[in-house]
Amino acid sequence: MSADSPETSSSERLAQNDWEARLSSELAGLQGLAAEVDGDPEALLLLLRQLEGLHRTIQDGPFRASLPADRGALFNLLQGMERSGGWPYIPRLQLRTFMDLMQSGDDDSALAA
Incomplete structure (x- = not known):
């Protein structure tokens, strides 16, 4: 929670x-x-x-x-998940990488990589 x-x-x-x-x-x-x-x-x-x-x-x-439809709210949720131990079955490193990709670019092509 x-x-x-x-x-x-x-x-x-x-x-x-x-x-x-x-x-x-x-x-x-x-x-x-x-x-x-x-x-x-x-x-x-x-x-x-x-x-x-x-x-x-x-x-x-x-x-x-x-899950939030808004990219900023989704990013905040993912940040909180990363701080509290990650998503079940998703290692922290992968979650951190996903968050970095979201933060690094405004275009959605970074998420497709």
Whole structure:
């Protein structure tokens, strides 16, 4: 989640905290499932495949749909992602290179390279 901005109301921060608490709870449940099948590679592989499927569903659906259409806002989002550890499955160096390409030229041909 992003850091609170001055425009963020206390009710928005509370809702964000509730969401983050729910997320932490769900992740703890998944960690518990993994612990239950510790030592069972087939069950752990199933869990990993399901998690990867969920990751792709979120990435290709709601995440992609929520990306800013404005180049500046997209760049700011990418900068924040780079500072906080990058995008899952995209190493930081590649994300940094993508951001540098966005910043270096105003034409979209730099992004096609």
